[in-house]
Amino acid sequence: MTNLMQFIILGLGAGAAYTLLAQGVVLVYRGSGIVNFAQGAIAMAGAYVWYVTLEQGLGWSFWPAFVVGVLASVVIGVFFQQVVLRLVSKTGGSPLTKVIATLGLLIVIQSLIIQKYTDVPITAIGQYLPSNVWHSGSIVIQEDRIVLFAISVALTFVLWAVVKYTRIGLAISASAENERAVATLGWSPNFLGAVTWGVGSALAGAAGILIAPITGLNPIGFVIVVTISGLAAALVGGFRSFPLTLLGGMILGIGESLMTLYTPNLTSFTHLQVVTGAQTLVSLVVIIVVLVVRGQSLPLRSHVIERLPKLGTGKTRWPELIAGVAMALVLITILFDDVWITALSFSLMTGIILLSVVILTGFTGQLSLGQYAIGGLGALFAAQFVFHFHMPYVLAMILGVALAVPASLLFAIPALRTRGVNLAVVTLSLGYTVSQIIFNNAAITGRASDGGTKIGHVNLFGLNVDSLVYPNRWAIVCLVAFVLCALVTANLRRSASGRRLLAVRTNERAAASLGVSVFRAKIYAFGVAGAIAAVGGVLLGFRYTLVSYTGFDAFSSIYAVAYAVIGGVGYVVGAIVGSMMTAGGLGTNLFNLLHLGSWTTTFGGVLLLVLVIVQPNGAVEPISQQWDWLRRKVIHRKPLSVELPETAAERVEPGSLSVNDVTVRFGGVVAVDRASLSVEPGQIVGLIGPNGAGKTTFIDAVTGFVRPAAGKIVLKDTDITSWSAAQRSANGIRRSFQSLELFEDLTVLENLMAGTAEVGKWSWLTDLIWPRNKPLTPSAVAAVREFGLEDKLLSMPTDLSYGQRRLVAIARSVASGPSILLLDEPAAGLDENESRELARLIRRLADERGMGILLVEHDVGLVMSTCDRIVVIDFGSVIADGTPAEVREDQNVIAAYLGEQTQEEVEVSGE
Amino acid sequence: MLKRPLRLAAALTAVALVAAACGSSSSTPSTTTTKLTKSPVVIGQIVPLTGQGLQLTQSGQAMKAAIKYYNAHGGLNGHPLVLDQCDTQYIASLEAQCAQKLVNDHAVADIGGDTNTNVTAVQSTLDAAGIPRIGMLMGSITEYQSMNDYAIEPGMILMLGGMEVELIKHGAKKVSMVTVDTPQAAQLKALLAPIAVAAGGELVNVVLIPGTATDYTQYLTAAEANGATGAALAVGTAQANAFVQVYNQLKPTLKMSASSGTYSSDDLKKLGPWAHQAYYTYGVPIGNDPKVPGLKNVSTVLTEGGSGLTPASTEGQAIIPVMAMRGFMEAAGTITGDITGKSVQAAMNAATNLNMWGITPPWTPSKYISAGTTFGSIFANVSNPFLYDEGWNGTNGTDNGTFNMLKYVPGATVS
Known part of the structure; x- marks a missing residue:
């Protein structure tokens, strides 16, 4: 018990450290909506300036050095916000781009510190807080840790009070949600951003200085521990609550301390010689628990749709590919010496891992910072087969990749309950835990004395391809592997499976509404990306006779995302371009020629920051555009067009919808109260009511986007109340959205195909090898013709007028020929002529195709003239249900909604 | 594209390049200013000078100083020495590349080096090329068992x-x-x-x-x-x-x-x-231990070589490369033909009782523990098993004598 108490008390110091760092992260997030991955690096910069430059170097006393150290952090943070983030916003960069910019800042700061302070020996940092030691029995209590704890509590309280009770605090929080609204209230968003980042960075600098005496100064360990543990603590606080962040920090600090106490017990329990990295489990468990409790499987209506970097087409340009391979072979066999061949091999191997980032982040929008960990697992599994079972290398490699796929699904699980930056934090922690517990433990990876797994000289199909003995052969192996993985990635992009991923990437809600199982899509993406990362990992591991796992660490995964973004995370070719920047790759060799080899990483970080501003889609995009232009000029290709088959519009499978006493609650608010209605085949039912009456919530409940607290929903005589949104959609009920929610990165044709593609049993595999895109279904063709989209099929939604975009959104819902169609304010934003045309289209869908349609609209004239029946809803309850004439005369309806509108709308509708 | 971001982008990139250009990282052979007229002899050093892990900055400084010192004192029998120092940045792939680089540059030895993340690749490459490793910091079983490694200290x-x-x-x-x-x-x-x-x-x-x-x-x-x-x-x-x-x-x-x-x-x-x-x-004493007069020789090399290190600021990681160069020069100085990796290997194998200024016992690089016992097979080429037992009195190191580690290794014998 004494030991337990001792280690709990010992954990307060670390807990205070995490809290101090995490509160800065929370403040910056509250003020700007960005999770700052560079918070730890900014803290470290302040600490280095304070101690190494000023105190140790120039002999300054504590307080002046402290102030200047904190100011250094402030300068970094404000400069970053004013220069990089503002420009990213101006050039239309997404929140994801901004997070990646913070990764770039982390890389730059860390590498510059390594460069500047490499030659400076850092001595023990004397403690300047009161450092008495108190004894209570055999328990030791350090005064400085208690003081740190007190500071962290006081800081938490101050931040909470400022944000809650001061005008500037409220303005900062509001600015993150809506800058324009805050500007109208007289606050400058730019000023608020500068204050947020300035104060947040000051907190970072102060935290770095306060904790440096207990952590020591080390550019690697410091950044990792504060980044992962600080983010974990902030995650407990939901990146919003300062008190909960304090709680999170303390849980982490005390938890890790107790892990140190119980590590010997863990060692005995596992029968291992030693258990490494046990402390990392604490942050991982905390993160996972938070996600399980808080996560959402589908984003809520309020979820902001993020614009992500642009995508390539995935089209394989065979002449260019063959030329590229030929050039590489010439370099490998003739021009390059062994040093350059090794660098090229390394670029190809890391390029394969970057392809996995293209699939996960580029195609599916999942920001995972664990790809190198998965690559390492592939290497580990393959190496075990060789080491323990003396399996042939080819078979071992294949099995290693295969086993890495289920392992990668571990990383997918958090993605099902969270998204965006939260996912990045989880996967970073997961990857770090894997590297510390598994890769770091030689008792697991191989013989303890080897420090890795001995595999001997690799030979494939009887040919020795040892990278040290035959570097050119190994390079060819890497080239073949890269080309195959690139083709798989390109095939995926062009396939129906890939379109589902893209749909999920762009808009999970819309994807689910079209029958795309978001769950399956994410699992699939992680699985395919995991397999490709494992291929890269196996090659990286097998290039030497001893597989060493030190390269599969957390930072490698961070760099992988950064370099993929540099190359172009939406482009297959972007992977090989980005891989040039990897330390040890071709970029390092080029830098070595200029005697700048150790600056490769710094340059990569700066390049990333520049690109997110001027070229957020990556270096490949302008090259790709110019190349396309040149090809068109040279080859004189005719403009592409899509030929539509001549098919007749078919009647849909008839089915009725019956909604019985459905109630939806959000906390204590009843949004829909025992609402009932029915829609028969070929019938148009209007649903009208004042703003906030619950119309969209009703549609969300019917289509599976919110779960009703009570009631039943029956489709084609089947109770679908417990079905997911994707299930309902796949079984004949489709919807459109008020806010369109098109897949902006897909062409109009691809938007339509996303809603209609049939899923073959083996398409998840065949799409990777030979993507066969089936022609548009007759229903989709009919939708194209009905909505006049024949010459818009290859356009991007952003190139269309608002009215055309509306039509695409509705056509996408109609394309699969649903039995029941729910349209949520389809006429919003249309002019009179467009509204009339839309009304005619809707009527034809019911009359000629036999669809049952539920039409939610504010345009009462449109509703009165188009609908067979109208249901009126107010305060969540149905107050009328009848023919347009009946509803028009209903006193309840007139009082609640129509009022004088009725006469006006009647005149407009011409009745 | 906006013009302002482009200008900014150019400015940021220029700043980075200027900052980088002001930095220094050498991984190519550096030439010396001597009047030695025979063909240059390339000495390699594979060492982490920068990067994210262990940084042996003093080791790098010491090698540069040693090369300069010996060139100022006649080189290797009239051959100027050229240092091919390769910074591994503590990165596995760079360690392997550095080894290949030494092979490409026809280095005759890797002296005073240290590898950590990719020992197997480095050892394999240098062993295959016949390039001996002298005075490296033995940290892994691979290095302990390689007959191409000549360590001055017990590892x-x-x-x-x-x-x-x-x-x-x-x-x-x-x-x-x-x-x-x-x-x-x-x-x-x-x-x-x-x-x-x-x-x-x-x-x-x-x-x-x-x-x-x-x-x-x-x-x-x-x-x-x-x-x-x-x-x-x-x-x-x-x-x-x-x-x-x-x-x-x-x-x-x-x-x-x-x-x-x-x-x-x-x-x-x-x-x-x-x-x-x-x-x-450690295998060598604290840099300013007055009971080890041989340290003055180390200090002379470091001072004349322009390292900037004083006895009080010298760490053991700087002493080892200087002594390794001492051993190399003593052994390789007997080579009469071409100076290559293989001839250096032969010279190291033939050398006996090299004078190491009394800092370590007279050094026979090829002395090793006979194989056959559990530990002996691991520590096969430990040629100097002595460690110092030191204290520190607030100013200098205090030498309490040395002890033979072989006494504490069960089954170990010396042949």
């Missing part, structure tokens, strides 16, 4: 064992090993426990400190478990500093030992009471 594993032995000799019979949480840590208990027993003590704890440790108090507390009376501290400088800070605050009764490879007297002055009570061990 990492025996040094850790020496830290145990020192504590036990000074009365701390129950020892904790406090070290970094790395893959090699798994083997430590099995290797070090028998050494402690042979010295009359017991290894009671192995405390692993992760590279990302936040508060070191818990590790000090863990080191005191199981009745430990002494703790050997085998971590990097930054972590050691943080651990020492806690030690000075809590003032435990644990006796401490550490390696003097990464401590100079100037470093120890800043470590408070801990530094006075600790014992230090």
Whole structure:
């Protein structure tokens, strides 16, 4: 018990450290909506300036050095916000781009510190807080840790009070949600951003200085521990609550301390010689628990749709590919010496891992910072087969990749309950835990004395391809592997499976509404990306006779995302371009020629920051555009067009919808109260009511986007109340959205195909090898013709007028020929002529195709003239249900909604 | 595209390039200004000078100084020496590339180097090319077992064992090993426990400190478990500093030992009471130990070579390369034909009782423990098994003599 108490008390110091760092992260997030991955690096910069430059170097006393150290952090943070983030916003960069910019800042700061302070020996940092030691029995209590704890509590309280009770605090929080609204209230968003980042960075600098005496100064360990543990603590606080962040920090600090106490017990329990990295489990468990409790499987209506970097087409340009391979072979066999061949091999191997980032982040929008960990697992599994079972290398490699796929699904699980930056934090922690517990433990990876797994000289199909003995052969192996993985990635992009991923990437809600199982899509993406990362990992591991796992660490995964973004995370070719920047790759060799080899990483970080501003889609995009232009000029290709088959519009499978006493609650608010209605085949039912009456919530409940607290929903005589949104959609009920929610990165044709593609049993595999895109279904063709989209099929939604975009959104819902169609304010934003045309289209869908349609609209004239029946809803309850004439005369309806509108709308509708 | 972002982008890139150009990183052979007219002899050094892990900056400085010194004193029988120093940045792929580079540049030896993340690749490459490794810091079993390696000191594993032995000799019979949480840590208990027993003590704890440790108090507390009376501290400088800070605050009764490879007297002055009570061990003494007059020779080389290091600021990692160059020059000086890797190998194998200024016993590089016993097969080419037992009096190192580590390695014999 004494030991337990001792280690709990010992954990307060670390807990205070995490809290101090995490509160800065929370403040910056509250003020700007960005999770700052560079918070730890900014803290470290302040600490280095304070101690190494000023105190140790120039002999300054504590307080002046402290102030200047904190100011250094402030300068970094404000400069970053004013220069990089503002420009990213101006050039239309997404929140994801901004997070990646913070990764770039982390890389730059860390590498510059390594460069500047490499030659400076850092001595023990004397403690300047009161450092008495108190004894209570055999328990030791350090005064400085208690003081740190007190500071962290006081800081938490101050931040909470400022944000809650001061005008500037409220303005900062509001600015993150809506800058324009805050500007109208007289606050400058730019000023608020500068204050947020300035104060947040000051907190970072102060935290770095306060904790440096207990952590020591080390550019690697410091950044990792504060980044992962600080983010974990902030995650407990939901990146919003300062008190909960304090709680999170303390849980982490005390938890890790107790892990140190119980590590010997863990060692005995596992029968291992030693258990490494046990402390990392604490942050991982905390993160996972938070996600399980808080996560959402589908984003809520309020979820902001993020614009992500642009995508390539995935089209394989065979002449260019063959030329590229030929050039590489010439370099490998003739021009390059062994040093350059090794660098090229390394670029190809890391390029394969970057392809996995293209699939996960580029195609599916999942920001995972664990790809190198998965690559390492592939290497580990393959190496075990060789080491323990003396399996042939080819078979071992294949099995290693295969086993890495289920392992990668571990990383997918958090993605099902969270998204965006939260996912990045989880996967970073997961990857770090894997590297510390598994890769770091030689008792697991191989013989303890080897420090890795001995595999001997690799030979494939009887040919020795040892990278040290035959570097050119190994390079060819890497080239073949890269080309195959690139083709798989390109095939995926062009396939129906890939379109589902893209749909999920762009808009999970819309994807689910079209029958795309978001769950399956994410699992699939992680699985395919995991397999490709494992291929890269196996090659990286097998290039030497001893597989060493030190390269599969957390930072490698961070760099992988950064370099993929540099190359172009939406482009297959972007992977090989980005891989040039990897330390040890071709970029390092080029830098070595200029005697700048150790600056490769710094340059990569700066390049990333520049690109997110001027070229957020990556270096490949302008090259790709110019190349396309040149090809068109040279080859004189005719403009592409899509030929539509001549098919007749078919009647849909008839089915009725019956909604019985459905109630939806959000906390204590009843949004829909025992609402009932029915829609028969070929019938148009209007649903009208004042703003906030619950119309969209009703549609969300019917289509599976919110779960009703009570009631039943029956489709084609089947109770679908417990079905997911994707299930309902796949079984004949489709919807459109008020806010369109098109897949902006897909062409109009691809938007339509996303809603209609049939899923073959083996398409998840065949799409990777030979993507066969089936022609548009007759229903989709009919939708194209009905909505006049024949010459818009290859356009991007952003190139269309608002009215055309509306039509695409509705056509996408109609394309699969649903039995029941729910349209949520389809006429919003249309002019009179467009509204009339839309009304005619809707009527034809019911009359000629036999669809049952539920039409939610504010345009009462449109509703009165188009609908067979109208249901009126107010305060969540149905107050009328009848023919347009009946509803028009209903006193309840007139009082609640129509009022004088009725006469006006009647005149407009011409009745 | 907006014009302002483009200008900014150009400015940021220019700043980065200018900053980079002002930095320095050399990985190509550097030429010397001597009047030596024979063909140059390329000396390689594969060492982490920058990067994210261990940084042996003084080792790099010392090699540069040694090359300059010997070129100013006639080179290698009239051949100028050219240093091919390759910074591995503690990155596995760069370690392998550096080895290949030495092969491409026709280096005759890798002297005073240190590899950590990709030892197998480096060793394989240099062994295959017939390039001997002289005076490298032996940290892995691969290096211990390679007959192409000629180490001046007993290597990492025996040094850790020496830290145990020192504590036990000074009365701390129950020892904790406090070290970094790395893959090699798994083997430590099995290797070090028998050494402690042979010295009359017991290894009671192995405390692993992760590279990302936040508060070191818990590790000090863990080191005191199981009745430990002494703790050997085998971590990097930054972590050691943080651990020492806690030690000075809590003032435990644990006796401490550490390696003097990464401590100079100037470093120890800043470590408070801990530094006075600790014992230090390494294959070479603390840089300004007055009881080891041979250190003056090292100081001469470093000073004349322009390293900027003083005896008080010199760490063991700087002494080793200077001595390695000494051994190389003594052995290779007997070569009459072409100076190649293979002829240097032959010279090292033939050399006996090389004069190492009395800092280590006269050195026979090829002396080794006979294989056949469990430990002997690991430590096959330990040619100098002696470690220093030192203290520190606040100004200088204090030499308490040396001890032969082979005495504590069960089954070890010398042939």
